Amino acid sequence: MAQATGIKEIIKPENLVYKKTKLMTDNVLSYCPGCGHGTAHRIIAEIIDEEGLQSESIGICPVGCSVLLYNFMDIDWQEAAHGRAPAVATAIKRLMPEKFVFTYQGDGDLAAIGTAETIHSCNRGENILIVFINNGIYGMTGGQMAPTTLPGMKTSTSPYGRDVAMMGNPLKMTDIVATLPGTYYVTRQSVHTPANVKKTKKAIRKAVQYQKLNKGTCFVEIVSNCPSNWKMTPVQSNKWLEENMLPYYPLGDMKTPEDQPA
Amino acid sequence: MEKELKLMKGNEAVAEAAIRAGADGYFGYPITPQSEILEYLMEAKPYEKTGMVVLQAESELAAINMVYGGAGCGKKVMTTSSSPGISLKQEGISYIAGAELPCLIVNVVRGGPGLGTIQPAQSDYFQATKGGGHGDYHLIVLAPASVQEMADFVDLGFELAFKYRNPAMILSDGAIGQMMEKVWLSPQKERSKTVPEWATTGKTPTRERNVITSLDLDPNAQEVFNQKLIDKYNEIREEEVRYEEFQCEDAEYLFVAYGTSARVCQKSVQLAREQGIKAGLLRPITLFPFPTKKINELADKVKMMLSVEMSAGQMVEDVLLSVNGKVPIYHFGRMGGIVTAPDEVVENLKSKITGG
DSSP: OHHHHHHHHHOOGGGOOOOOOTTBOSSOOOSOTTOSHHHHHHHHHHHHHHTTOGGGEEEEEOSSGGGGGGGTBSSEEEEOOTTOHHHHHHHHHHHSTTSEEEEEEEHHIIIIITHHHHHHHHHTTOSOEEEEEEOSEETTTTSEEOTTOOTTOOBTTBTTOOOHHHHOOOOOHHHHHHTSTTEEEEEEEEOSSHHHHHHHHHHHHHHHHHHTTTOSEEEEEEEOOOHHHHTSOHHHHHHHIIIIIHHHSOOEEEEOGGGSOO | OOOEEEEEEHHHHHHHHHHHTTOOEEEEOOOTTOHHHHHHHHHHOHHHHTOOEEEEOSSHHHHHHHHHHHHHTTOOEEEEEOHHHHHHHHHHHHHHHHTTOOEEEEEEEBOOSTTOOSSBOOTTHHHHHSOSSSSSOOOEEEOOOSHHHHHHHHHHHHHHHHHHTOEEEEEEEHHHHHOEEEEEEOOOOOOOSOOOTTSOSOOOTTSOOOEEOOOOOOHHHHHHHHHHHHHHHHHHHHHOOOEEEESOTTOSEEEEOOHHHHHHHHHHHHHHHHTTOOEEEEEESEEESOOHHHHHHHTTTOSEEEEEOSSSSSHHHHHHHHHTTSSOEEEEOOOTTOOOOHHHHHHHHHHHHHHO
């Protein structure tokens, strides 16, 4: 009893150092414990709030684990068909050029079924932000092989490990779009440690600010985890991510405005 | 401003009518026999005059999803294609119907299945009127029989789409798309400065967030939504049926035909009457909603109906349902991109009369 009273004494407004982001709703997140989606959502919600963009923002949700994203963040949303978010965003931005338009897509959505939409929207230099969550697996459908699944990585549709002779190598979409003249800012980040969360937030802020310049597509990949389908604890998954995902998907900026002619 | 008379292809009339209707956006992908629409718009540069966005998408899939995005912002947006391209768009059309978004889709039909032919056909009737993509839904389907109607139905299509928050389709064909006729064009309308309250234009403090989606994981809620759609379609069936009668007053034999086939059958009526056969024509203008009641009434007056379509017989099923066994119903039509000739229709009618 004494201990419980102690906690109550600690939980006081003046002691709060962390609170729910204003633009996150009270709806319960549909993600597994330890999943990176919640962190990525929070970062985006914080930036939209801090940049004062709530009334300017239209987000496009993907098909996949974050299909219900529109329940979690208090901005206007459109739910796209699998892979088509950049096409949906293209029209919204062209019809309302003054708005902030972004997509939030997983690896199956962006790098498999939506490859054409991703490449062509980036090639046209659509003035949108694409946030790409790469956890190397199809989460919602139960852990099938994704285009970004690592060589040898076991999934429900590559039960003996991804055989690159049969299935090809993981697709590095971020590297591809960085080569296109239409992209303005391309970076790869992660949310598996507090330090990386801070770096990702910085990158998203930059991307959102660059977006206002209407100089081309901003593309932020976030290398993330999937504890449930990787069949690991959250801590194990973050360690695995660092040891296996990051050597193949190295973090850092791939294209910045400084690289480009004014 | 007054209407303006021009000589145009059906496809060009669609493009010009879209600009004049005050459309906000067009998203297309080239395919024969309708590529003139995108070409005309690119040459006309409406983005410099009315601010209308015109974009050549990377695929039909992208084009229809651009329409989804634009429609979700409450804008007047459209796409056009021909049969194989419309098939590719079906996923997006289903999502648009499921999200209850208004938009205009034009199908300049060519023969199929598969790559088929680039010549005109009416073999996409089932796809257009019964849904086309997955799930229970209907489009509002308008069937033009002239270049004039190609132009007029752009405005009408948008009007009905916004009235019912439902995608509308102009079901044309390669003949009407490619042929030139005189057309009276409406004066330029201003683009709308307002959007409906459900549009995603950025959440302001005075309203809840707007979400455009067709997803509902709760079966009970999904069923409630399905029922809402059915109620809407029934209202459309009550309110929006359009058709044209041609010499039906004393007709003993009735052709039922839409679009190009209706043009052919007008001549067939004349030819038949010259031979002493009292023929008439009922031309459905809306294919969904179908003029079921009218056809059922006419079944009390005529001896037989012949559904004339450039297909293996698709609309004939709706004629059969409408007539409900009152009189014999037959189908006649050429396929493969061949336009049925008026005398062929009369010969076929005569064979049905003597055979029956």
